[in-house]
Amino acid sequence: MNPVFAGAFAIPCAGAARYLLDEAGWRAVAGEPALRFIAMWADESAVIALLQDATGARVMATVAVEQGFFPGLSLWHPEAAMFERMIRDLWGYNAVGGTDGRPLFDYGHWRLAHPLGRPTPPFAAPEPAITGFAHKGTLALMRGKPARVAARFAARVDGRATVAHAIAYAHAVEAASRTPAPARAERLREIMGTLEIAGGALDRIGRIAEAAGAPVLQGRADRLREALARAAGAAFGHRLMMDCVVPGGVVVDVSADGPGALDALRRSVREAAVPALVEASLGGRLRDLPLVAARLAACVAQVDNGVQELGARLEALPQGAVMQASLVMAGEGIGMADGPSGGILHWLRLEGGHIGGAFILDPAWAASEACAMEVAAAAPEDRAIVRAAHGVLASGMDL
Amino acid sequence: MNALWQAVWHNLFARHPRAVSAARRDMTLLHRDCGSCNGCEIELRLALSIAHDSTRRGLSLASSPQQADTMLVTGPVTHNTQAHLGATWDAMPDPKFVVALGDCAIDGGVFRGSYAVAGGAGSTLPVDLAIRGCPPTARQILDALGGDTTPVS
Numbered sequence: 081m082n083p084v085f086a087g088a089f090a091i092p093c094a095g096a097a098r099y100l101l102d103e104a105g106w107r108a109v110a111g112e113p114a115l116r117f118i119a120m121w122a123d124e125s126a127v128i129a130l131l132q133d134a135t136g137a138r139v140m141a142t143v144a145v146e147q148g149f150f151p152g153l154s155l156w157h158p159e160a161a162m163f164e165r166m167i168r169d170l171w172g173y174n175a176v177g178g179t180d181g182r183p184l185f186d187y188g189h190w191r192l193a194h195p196l197g198r199p200t201p202p203f204a205a206p207e208p209a210i211t212g213f214a215h216k217g218t219l220a221l222m223r224g225k226p227a228r229v230a231a232r233f234a235a236r237v238d239g240r241a242t243v244a245h246a247i248a249y250a251h252a253v254e255a256a257s258r259t260p261a262p263a264r265a266e267r268l269r270e271i272m273g274t275l276e277i278a279g280g281a282l283d284r285i286g287r288i289a290e291a292a293g294a295p296v297l298q299g300r301a302d303r304l305r306e307a308l309a310r311a312a313g314a315a316f317g318h319r320l321m322m323d324c325v326v327p328g329g330v331v332v333d334v335s336a337d338g339p340g341a342l343d344a345l346r347r348s349v350r351e352a353a354v355p356a357l358v359e360a361s362l363g364g365r366l367r368d369l370p371l372v373a374a375r376l377a378a379c380v381a382q383v384d385n386g387v388q389e390l391g392a393r394l395e396a397l398p399q400g401a402v403m404q405a406s407l408v409m410a411g412e413g414i415g416m417a418d419g420p421s422g423g424i425l426h427w428l429r430l431e432g433g434h435i436g437g438a439f440i441l442d443p444a445w446a447a448s449e450a451c452a453m454e455v456a457a458a459a460p461e462d463r464a465i466v467r468a469a470h471g472v473l474a475s476g477m478d479l
Numbered sequence: 480m481n482a483l484w485q486a487v488w489h490n491l492f493a494r495h496p497r498a499v500s501a502a503r504r505d506m507t508l509l510h511r512d513c514g515s516c517n518g519c520e521i522e523l524r525l526a527l528s529i530a531h532d533s534t535r536r537g538l539s540l541a542s543s544p545q546q547a548d549t550m551l552v553t554g555p556v557t558h559n560t561q562a563h564l565g566a567t568w569d570a571m572p573d574p575k576f577v578v579a580l581g582d583c584a585i586d587g588g589v590f591r592g593s594y595a596v597a598g599g600a601g602s603t604l605p606v607d608l609a610i611r612g613c614p615p616t617a618r619q620i621l622d623a624l625g626g627d628t629t630p631v632s
């Protein structure tokens with residue numbers, strides 16, 4: 081444990097150590113170089129910062145909100161500025177010493193301001209929106225709903241990562257209620273997650289090919305993406321596997337046609353020979369774009385690995401139930417999963433089996449700024465390719 | 480517009496974009512994401528890709544409102560996009576049509592009632608055609624938009 085947390089009150093949260101700090105302790109955390117800032121959000125009258133210590137362990141620092149104010153972190157951690165803007169828009173808590181006063185999501189168009197804090201009438205729009213177009217009020221819609229019902233919103237944070245978000249959410253609920261899903265369900269989730277990542281990789285290959293003007297590669301990637309959606313639909317009943325993963329397990333076991341459909345997919349991928357086609361159609365074009373080339377290579381590997389392993393994994397599925405009901409109604413937990421664009425984290429608090437508070441950290445938070453910077457640095461004729469390789473879309477961050 | 484009036488309006492005036500003239504075979508679609516989760520976009524992209532050979536079905540995407548005859552709305556219409564959506568619609572030449580693609584675009588879907596969501600496309604535009612599903616599959620999208628539906632392997 082980092083010494084800045086010595087003597088701090090520990091709040092139980094499954095998946096990460098969580099400490100309650102006074103203002104001096106919070107400032108000590110802010111200035112501690114061994115702690116890396118990851119994200120920040122709020123809960124009832126408190127602000128929570130998620131950090132990573134030198135060992136890679138996650139730790140949460142909590143500070144009370146006094147009269148609507150809390151000590152900001154953006155002076156020490158510039159990445160915190162976006163989260164401070166979100167906290168003011170959604171909860172109405174102001175960061176003292178915050179470096180960016182602009183809104184992030186709320187431009188005065190909502191029915192009410194500060195929907196997650198003490199709602200007030202909306203205010204006049206200060207400037208045109210550049211973020212927040214896709215803000216749907218997901219966290220407010222989840223709050224107060226039974227954990228199983230709120231899963232539908234977790235599955236719609238980003239449709240390209242619907243399985244990954246549903247897994248991270250389910251893991252958080254299962255951690256909070258100390259009731260793990262059955263082994264068979266966990267393995268089925270992994271299979272769905274791998275398929276989703278392969279689908280996302282095909283999607284990105286198709287977009288890069290489109291931006292680079294490589295129609296043969298684009299066509300092949302799009303055809304495989306369609307084949308993957310069909311195989312997923314045959315195996316799990318939904319082409320994107322949306323709502324298949326819920327707290328406690330999965331709602332569907334693999335269908336009788338599943339193994340055959342997934343094996344046909346594996347053969348199509350092999351026959352399509354994407355790696356050779358990528359090299360032939362884009363090898364020269366990407367020589368001066370090493371970041372794009374690296375991202376494309378990662379996508380090619382994701383398609384291959386994801387699909388090749390499926391048969392062995394289906395064979396190795398443990399027998400047993402795919403759903404485990406939980407009787408524990410209260411607790412707090414963190415859950416994680418890997419999605420097509422990177423790691424996803426869900427934090428939530430259960431109250432009487434309902435969602436008391438939640439936050440969803442999509443990779444778009446970290447990627448959007450990096451993407452904007454890379455696109456700006458690229459030559460004008462390369463910008464579309466750089467953007468396609470990043471694949472950053474708003475919904476995951478806008479919540 | 481309330482739900483009853485919307486239903487009446489729809490029954491009286493709704494037209495399929497293809498129904499204007501028998502000779503009309505092509506549709507030039509302007510896609511507007513008004514807050515979608517990106518799920519509908521995956522299926523739409525596949526529907527318009529070579530995997531379904533949509534050019535043979537006379538469907539193509541426009542890059543500006545001035546070129547388009549059909550507005551394709553995905554996602555619940557968030558309050559932050561509503562004004563923008565209206566302005567884009569106004570910039571499209573007549574005759575023009577609105578397709579609500581997916582449950583969110585029909586009535587807000589799971590996001591209905593949120594402080595940040597105005598509702599479906601009908602909250603802002605006169606919807607001519609609704610395509611149900613969360614998301615509708617590429618095939619359902621193409622079937623609804625009509626045209627040559629010969630399966631492509």
Ligand code: SF4
Binds near residue numbers: 555
């Ligand atoms: S209808 Fe479903 S898939 Fe489409 S945007 Fe809404 S939640 Fe996403």
